[in-house]
Amino acid sequence: MRPLRTLSAAIAVGALAVTGAVASGAAPAPHAKARDAVEAGPAKAVEARTKHDVRIATYNASLNRGAEGQLVRDLSTPDNAQAQNIAEVVQTTRPEILLVNEFDFDAAGEGARLFQENYLSVGRNGHEPIEYAYRYTAPVNTGVPSGLDLNNDGTVGGPDDAWGFGLFPGQYGMVVYSQHPILEGKIRTFQDFRWQDMPGNVMPTDFYSPEEQEQLRLSSKSHWDVPVQVGTTTLHLLAAHPTPPSFDGPEMRNKRRNHDEIRLWADYVTGGKTAEYLYDDAGVHGGLDRGERFVILGDYNADPVDGDSWDGAIDQLLLHSRIRDPKPTSAGGAEASVLQGGANLTHEGDPSLDTADFNDSPAPGNLRVDLALPSKNLPLRGAGVFWPEKGQPGSELTGEYPFPTSDHRLTWVDVKAPGKR
Template structure:
């Protein structure tokens, strides 16, 4: 039996169970390690738009090694070179083969002369998008389709997530919250009148999933809190998506709060409660919520930005300022500072550019720097961001450099 077959079977088994996915080859040492001190641990989030309209389509593009969008996404990651990165909107296949294909055919291959990146560890798990609920959740009198899945999606795994890491993922300590019910959240925003009593009691809170992924860094552990709440749009007067988005964000706010506020939270293994106050964390993901602009429920993202345990480093870019000036339109009416934007939504019917992607570290962690990867026009890398149709995604990679001691 070849080593490649052995590795693939191990990966398939791990993915099916929602486990960390080790890679045997190309494990590059972390250059930041110096005499027991880890300096400049770079943590990033990137909604890479690696979703496709049909099941299996992304897998075919990954197998080819020649897809232009995926090559550009890989180049963005190579340029920024994070130690830990969450990718949102990565279609998950049942066997998990796509994760290994992304590494082998794109990330570990130089794109336009960039230095390849190697991630010995990865984590993924099932998400709610595209999973049939068996209920009429959109109230059209018919059961079935993307609107009646636990999370909007044409097939199971669409718009999924994956965490890549150069450091070991503590698989046995991972907590997932895919099946946590919305109705179990005290004082929730669930529109029971719209869904009805039966559907409201069954509906899951997370539109994809929420993951607490502990990563071992020397003798320290960093909890990567990953999520991708539903967009607060495509709503009727009941505002069900606005409400769900806000309560998905609130899940992490409660999770970080000791005592009674987090006691309602139960993970998929049946373990109750939130994160111990002594455990450091970083929140990652596309939260689809801007603090001042767009369609969010009032105060939605402020539940995290103003949380007493969370530090907002306010990553910024010059490219976002330039884009707001050139695109004008809705952007000219925004209250928020353009240099904080992380997504280019300035199409004719869009809400304008917004800050929706976040890397929010624990206040106990020392922050070295932060940035949004959004180069100005003509600057190196601008060909990887561009304008609609985007070479990579309408979102930008966001990164924060932390200093973590062992």
């Protein structure tokens, strides 16, 4: 049986951005071509790209471990089988910009560096190595002790009383890899934003004490606005990984939190008065200016039709007036729904849109939770999900439980970056 993954993790230490093959020092502290080519497979889609097209991907790679420091140890040699397979998926699809979810954070950025040097930079099974000159990682809330009894079990401490569920600070973190310069001085993070400060939030106030309501952070990990310079165009990468809408009781605290974590980006890209309440970790208020170009990336743990999420949670993004939903598909997702059966047989959504291979018996079945959503002012060139049918090239990299890579699938969007490259 394939469990629905418990997500979340992090640590409260300085953010780290790494430029080139070696660390260039700490980044600002978190305070501060056509669709037919895509459907023919990732290799064809790569060939179809022009010099003005940029591929941007998100991948919950399940590079999380059960003990602090274990991921760094696993990546310190080039022979970890899971990391090899994940690197091959990336080398096959070849995104120019990549968000990796569930990548344990360490303050020195060693894990992010080692994954580049020992895995991405080493060609796998005939695929060319892929180099990212820039990367960014920063603290997240998962695993950071809150000092509060957030699960109301009468004791304080443990993963369920952290600001975000996690066994240690940094578990289930995030990292951005980019072949284009990251504008470090313009990065905004929202790790410390408090849930109660969102007007009209759906926090279960009858579950949390007044003290807990006063302090509880909204983001189970963090929300990052990472601007990247693609030629003369600035693209804002809006990265997040909301908590799964499950593992709670009748108070539905996780469902509610998932909804409002998603809402944060909806308000942020709306901007203007709608976003005036938002403040980043440097104390700067407001959202994106009109006309800015962005791509929302991450595992949002919410399917628009099926699963356990709060009604309409992900529609806050999918139906937003400034956001384009490219509806990426895969042949493998459609095939898996039929072959695995179980909860999938009762789903109403199109299984070719699924991006995660979750437990089918009894629930939730496969879902669409991983998103790469561009702003409408970015011309769409294509999109896809790396989930080949059985027997097709690359299918050995997705597989079935126990997965050779992850229970999630890399999801990408190709957009045209206006201006000179």
